[in-house]
Amino acid sequence: MDLTTRLKEEARAQGFTLCRICGPDDIPEVPERLRAFLAAGRHGQMSWLEDRASWRGDPRVLWPEAQSIIMLGESYTPGHDPLEVLGQPDRAAISVYAQNRDYHDVVKKRLKRLGRWLIEAAEGAPEIKVFVDTAPVAEKPLGQAAGLGWQGKHTNLVSREMGSWFFIGAIFTTLDLDRDAPESDHCGSCRACLDVCPTDAFPAPYQLDARRCISYLTIEHKGPVDEALRPGLGNRIYGCDDCLAVCPWNKFAAEAQEAKYQARDDLLAPPLAELAMLDDAGFRARFSGSPIKRIGRDRFVRNVAYAIGNSGDAALREVARALTEDADPTVRDAARWALARLPEEG
Incomplete structure (x- = not known):
């Protein structure tokens, strides 16, 4: 069994729902899209998007030695209707992802365990870097390039297996791994x-x-x-x-098994x-x-x-x-x- 196949099996064993691989040069359209977004001022007060735009727009600038980017998806599909609380105006509606533990901590620990496994399983002492939403990494375009899902009309990533409810993590590595095909758009005429x-x-x-x-x-x-x-x-x-809750692709998503997301x-x-x-x-x-x-x-x-x-x-x-x-x-x-x-x- 080759290393890429073993890696994907280990990712599932570590609790990730999906594992796909792309390269650092697979999102050439992102720099221009990001420039247009920033030029229009649509980032509001999020100055950190502007401060490191060159890193966010091109993984090769962020880490020139990276040869492959492993994209991981972890489901947090709720077991309840998240829109139900909107009909209770004296109660607070809190986004599903924030109704328990901080996902950054949970996902990063999984990524580090998977990264350690990869270093031990591979030859030549490869290097890795792990990222979960807090670094200048274009997770959603990379997720589409790797085949995790596609950026829907709401700009979030949508997966045929996980719907709209999943966290994204990335492992950059100096290993040259087999790449997956990018995912195509499946939104159709849905609005x-x-x-x-x-x-x-x-x-x-x-x-x-x-x-x-x-x-x-x-x-x-x-x-x-x-x-x-x-x-x-x-x-x-x-x-x-x-916008996440009404996506029709959620009907294919199974409820999250991780207790820390319930x-x-x-x-x-x-x-x-x-x-x-x-x-x-x-x-x-x-x-x-x-x-x-x-x-x-x-x-x-x-x-x-x-x-x-x-x-x-x-x-x-x-x-x-x-x-x-x-x-x-x-x-x-x-x-x-x-x-x-x-x-x-x-």
């Missing part, structure tokens, strides 16, 4: 992901304006959110799953009133080990205040009123906006 977006974040199919995307607004955007966009947030306080009971649909009262210590304790922790208490409570303002629930007026005295000016602004939108109790 489900485009039409469901509450804030019209897709200027056209296969294009995203992050400045209007709820995931960007609730996670990356600092300071007050544009008032015109706040109603579209609904009760989504961390991320948004709408939703914690207290994060499925937590009460907004409970989250609004979190101080910094309470926030850190509740979200220890969660990706939510990285946005900090103030940005998180800002999002909760917007959700309270969108709830239409008069019972939340006192919660909003309390936040108008918050130490953070952006939270105070969000709370005043919320209070002005809530009906009087009667």
Whole structure:
């Protein structure tokens, strides 16, 4: 059995759903696409996209010695309907990927184990580098080039085996491994992901304006959110799953087996009133080990205040009123906006 075949078997044994391989020169279209995205300002406040654009656009610049790129997909398909909570306006909607442990930690450990296996199994002392979403690597184009899936009209990767619900990891290596064929587009005439977006974040199919995307607004955007966009947030306080959840290819995806990806009971649909009262210590304790922790208490409570303002629930007026005295000016602004939108109790 050749090394590439053994590698793919070991990847499955380590818990990855899919393992495919491409080369560092297989995404020649990315630099120009990235330049156009940045030139249009669609990256918003994500200056890190601009800072290392040359690395992100070309893996050969990131690591010239790399000969092969191993792309791994790990399913996190939920066992519940992630859109159901949107019908409970006094509860918080948290993106599926953030309802338990931070996937960066889980996936990176798997990648390192697989990388160590590869070094031991190969001849010639190959080198490796592992990446999970925190380095300037074009994971989605590389995933398509390797055959994991294709970038759908919502710009996320879609897999025939895993639908839209999967994490992506990459192992760069100096080994010259057999490459897989790229995946072709299977969206057809479907527009489900485009039409469901509450804030019209897709200027056209296969294009995203992050400045209007709820995931960007609730996670990356600092300071007050544009008032015109706040109603579209609904009760989504961390991320948004709408465009992923409506993808028809999800019907082929099996529920994730990794316990660390299965939703914690207290994060499925937590009460907004409970989250609004979190101080910094309470926030850190509740979200220890969660990706939510990285946005900090103030940005998180800002999002909760917007959700309270969108709830239409008069019972939340006192919660909003309390936040108008918050130490953070952006939270105070969000709370005043919320209070002005809530009906009087009667």
